[in-house]
Amino acid sequence: MTDTKAEIKIPKLETKKANVFYGDKQVIKEVDIQIEKNSVTAFIGPSGCGKSTFLRLFNRMNDYIEVFRKEGGIYIDGMEIYDKSVKVEELRKMVGMVFQKPNPFPKSIYENVSFGLRIQGINKREVLDEAVERSLRQAALWEEVKDDLNKSALALSGGQQQRICIARALAVKPSVLLMDEPASALDPISTAKIEELIHKLKENYTIVIVTHNMQQAGRVSDKTAFFYVGNLVEYGSTKNIFTNPQEELTERYITGRFG
Amino acid sequence: MNSVQKNRLKDQLFKYLGIFSTLIGIVLLAVFIGSILVDGLGRIDWDFMSSLPSRKAEKAGILTAWTGSLWIFGLTALISIPLGVAAGIYMEEYGRKNRINSILEVNITNLAGVPSVIYGILGLEIFVRTLRFGGSLLAGAFTLSLLILPIIIVATREAIKAVPSSLREAAYGMGATKWQTVWMQVLPAAGGGIATGIILALSRAIGETAPLIVIGALAYVPFVAKTPMDEFTVLPIQIFNWASRPDHAFVVNAAAGIIILLGITFLLNGIAVWLRYRWQKKVKW
Numbered sequence: 001m002t003d004t005k006a007e008i009k010i011p012k013l014e015t016k017k018a019n020v021f022y023g024d025k026q027v028i029k030e031v032d033i034q035i036e037k038n039s040v041t042a043f044i045g046p047s048g049c050g051k052s053t054f055l056r057l058f059n060r061m062n063d064y065i066e067v068f069r070k071e072g073g074i075y076i077d078g079m080e081i082y083d084k085s086v087k088v089e090e091l092r093k094m095v096g097m098v099f100q101k102p103n104p105f106p107k108s109i110y111e112n113v114s115f116g117l118r119i120q121g122i123n124k125r126e127v128l129d130e131a132v133e134r135s136l137r138q139a140a141l142w143e144e145v146k147d148d149l150n151k152s153a154l155a156l157s158g159g160q161q162q163r164i165c166i167a168r169a170l171a172v173k174p175s176v177l178l179m180d181e182p183a184s185a186l187d188p189i190s191t192a193k194i195e196e197l198i199h200k201l202k203e204n205y206t207i208v209i210v211t212h213n214m215q216q217a218g219r220v221s222d223k224t225a226f227f228y229v230g231n232l233v234e235y236g237s238t239k240n241i242f243t244n245p246q247e248e249l250t251e252r253y254i255t256g257r258f259g
Numbered sequence: 260m261n262s263v264q265k266n267r268l269k270d271q272l273f274k275y276l277g278i279f280s281t282l283i284g285i286v287l288l289a290v291f292i293g294s295i296l297v298d299g300l301g302r303i304d305w306d307f308m309s310s311l312p313s314r315k316a317e318k319a320g321i322l323t324a325w326t327g328s329l330w331i332f333g334l335t336a337l338i339s340i341p342l343g344v345a346a347g348i349y350m351e352e353y354g355r356k357n358r359i360n361s362i363l364e365v366n367i368t369n370l371a372g373v374p375s376v377i378y379g380i381l382g383l384e385i386f387v388r389t390l391r392f393g394g395s396l397l398a399g400a401f402t403l404s405l406l407i408l409p410i411i412i413v414a415t416r417e418a419i420k421a422v423p424s425s426l427r428e429a430a431y432g433m434g435a436t437k438w439q440t441v442w443m444q445v446l447p448a449a450g451g452g453i454a455t456g457i458i459l460a461l462s463r464a465i466g467e468t469a470p471l472i473v474i475g476a477l478a479y480v481p482f483v484a485k486t487p488m489d490e491f492t493v494l495p496i497q498i499f500n501w502a503s504r505p506d507h508a509f510v511v512n513a514a515a516g517i518i519i520l521l522g523i524t525f526l527l528n529g530i531a532v533w534l535r536y537r538w539q540k541k542v543k544w
Contacts, residue, residue: 015298089435103429115430119434120434
């Protein structure tokens with residue numbers, strides 16, 4: 001389906017004047033951003049700049065923080081996701097998340113990957129079997145674990161555990177995948193596998209990845225957003241950001257003058 | 260002597276002090292168990308286990324006592340486990356962290372330290388008299404449930420607290436509701452700790468004497484309880500009754516009863532330890 005010029009393209013993810021407060025402290029300041037469907041966007045910036053907090057706006061994981069307060073509009077497919085009519089559980093089926101430290105459930109591989117479907121009431125063995133295999137294949141883990149899906153997920157290596165978490169997120173067929181420094185706790189080989197994964201997943205998913213590793217941002221993303229102390233300093237194609245940044249702050253960050 | 264030598268000496272001293280202290284406990288326990296076994300082991304046979312109590316020591320058996328203890332164990336478990344675990348889950352997962360709940364938390368922990376005879380008096384007034392259960396198994400079970408409820412609640416809360424928040428995050432991130440997260444992930448992960456707490460609490464209930472005496476469990480019950488409203492006796496009370504008789508033959512009976520009670524206690528504690536071991540193996544963060 002091609003877009004004609006007459007169609008208005010709604011961005012997949014969007015924020016308008018997003019502000020986030022933890023109590024009195026403002027951690028995100030007036031951020032406007034538009035993220036296209038089926039792209040990979042990297043959020044970079046020094047520690048504490050708010051990129052993880054901003055990422056978590058899209059699946060409302062900040063809701064659990066008591067002092068959290070947001071202002072402004074957060075939209076997915078044009079729909080305000082903080083609206084009272086939105087059920088947060090439904091949102092999270094559309095928007096999956098992979099965390100920094102792999103956090104598989106202390107259960108079998110099969111139970112981990114099928115969890116998202118079982119909480120929706122889907123219990124038929126054939127349906128779950130198919131979903132588990134599909135997701136593990138997508139996460140490039142099927143060949144390694146197919147012989148014993150009842151093995152405990154905790155018995156796998158760190159890189160494998162993270163891919164279980166990715167498979168688990170993919171099993172419910174979300175349209176957006178949020179990844180919060182997914183490879184920072186992993187060794188270089190696992191990291192490379194995950195980056196390769198992101199390349200393949202891009203065809204079918206909109207991916208946003210927070211990373212403190214600029215080379216990684218350069219390798220995997222189409223567009224990059226640079227955050228600094230809660231502000232979105234610059235947002236553009238990854239190539240431009242890294243070779244021809246418009247803002248001086250961006251240039252200083254990517255050349256390592258501060259980190 | 261320089262400081263390195265001094266520290267080494269302190270090390271050795273502490274080590275031997277530790278060994279000595281441990282040995283005292285073990286030796287005393289061994290002597291106690293040994294003497295009980297010598298006195299009572301010979302008395303235990305099928306007759307003993309299946310006879311009703313009697314004024315004659317040779318005929319007296321422990322049937323009513325161990326069936327009574329079994330009844331109490333079962334009824335107390337039925338009442339206290341759902342209540343205690345549910346309360347623990349509620350306080351830990353659903354309760355808001357405000358002042359009222361903090362005060363509640365402190366009070367519940369304190370309740371675990373209240374002398375058991377006080378629970379007996381409470382049970383006497385509420386269950387025996389006001390609710391008219393009489394000196395029955397039901398009254399005894401409710402009273403003991405009150406006694407061990409704080410233990411189960413605290414154990415449940417501690418086990419749930421030990422479940423790392425990354426597990427909950429993962430579940431919420433998948434779109435699970437709070438209840439689904441608690442029921443499908445948190446509780447199973449906390450299960451071993453909760454089970455251990457339950458078993459230790461019930462093990463305590465089996466050994467309780469004072470509150471049951473207060474609510475009216477009798478020492479001489481020449482029939483087996485058949486319904487929860489029946490009168491009853493339990494092992495500790497029977498033992499107490501026999502041990503205070505002048506006739507040495509009854510003291511032998513008491514020793515036999517003690518062996519059985521100890522056996523049950525060790526078995527329950529052993530199960531608790533095994534469960535804890537299995538749980539820790541399964542759930543490695």
